[in-house]
Amino acid sequence: MSGTSSPDTQEVVRLDAVHKIYGGAKGQKNQVTALDGVSIGLDRGTFTAVMGPSGSGKSTFLHCAAGLDRPTSGSVRLDGVELSALKERALTKLRRERIGFIFQAFNLLPALSVLDNVTLPLRLAGRRPKQDAVDEVLQRVGLAGMQQRRPGELSGGQQQRVAIARALVTEPAVIFGDEPTGALDTHTAREVLILLREAVQWARQTIVMVTHDPVAAAHADRVVFLADGRIVSSLERPTPDQVAERMTHLGAWGTERVAPEAAQVAERVAGAGVADGGLGQVPGAGGGSGQASGGRSVRPSVQAPAWEGLR
């Protein structure tokens, strides 16, 4: 554990006793405690998935950890910098220079080429893109030869690769993903997850990903589970069925959404080649009314903070 920003620092993200309370003055009825004393450290070069039932605080966790929202109390340090000490402009600069974001809905600029989308964060930061470095990133994500295409001329998976390249090109301290595979079909989602996994290995990239999908989560080094705004457990390098089982214990597929969620989990877990045994633990698994993950609706994502000030 350390608070410096030296490259050798193990913990890139550190949250201590973070509370986030929405709505009204203290003690008022309409208050919601979205985060209730979250403390966690995320090491450099690791891939962490954040899971939990709907409303458990996953998005709030991501927003606070990434400096998109300020905690009500507690400390968030990113790459050794205490975020609460930063004024808005400095926070924006830090997000632009030290954080990469990947969203469910890609958030590419349709009028720009692949190359211009990927190099945009560098140019916004006043840095001249180095052709070799950009070429390498595009090669790594499988977009070599597509530099001049527009996002509209790419598949969903290719568009997400552009977003990943855009996140990687600044060599950020950490990349935050908000359901980065939520809009992709099962096969494409797997390719994107493998790519993220590889980025952790070859670039020693730190990645934090919020997901509802046990198969996606199982690509991470560690899966952290939130319930009622608290970290209630974690699993190291779990299988998809271990993740699904843990989510079941958290009541993640609650009664009002049992059938679609459970069927979806069953499909995803089965698609990952996991033994059938794990599926029996998901209530309503195989219940039939769920849709394939590829048909999953795109839930509203956070605004694209990395591009604030662009227009």
Ligand SMILES: Nc1ncnc2c1ncn2[C@@H]1O[C@H](COP(=O)(O)OP(=O)(O)OP(=O)(O)O)[C@@H](O)[C@H]1O
């Ligand atoms: N801006 C806000 N104002 C008031 N309450 C909020 C706000 N944002 C989130 N909440 C509440 O905080 C709690 C945690 O929300 P959050 O979006 O972090 O959960 P989540 O785990 O990401 O949920 P989901 O999986 O459904 O996206 C919920 O009760 C939610 O209603």
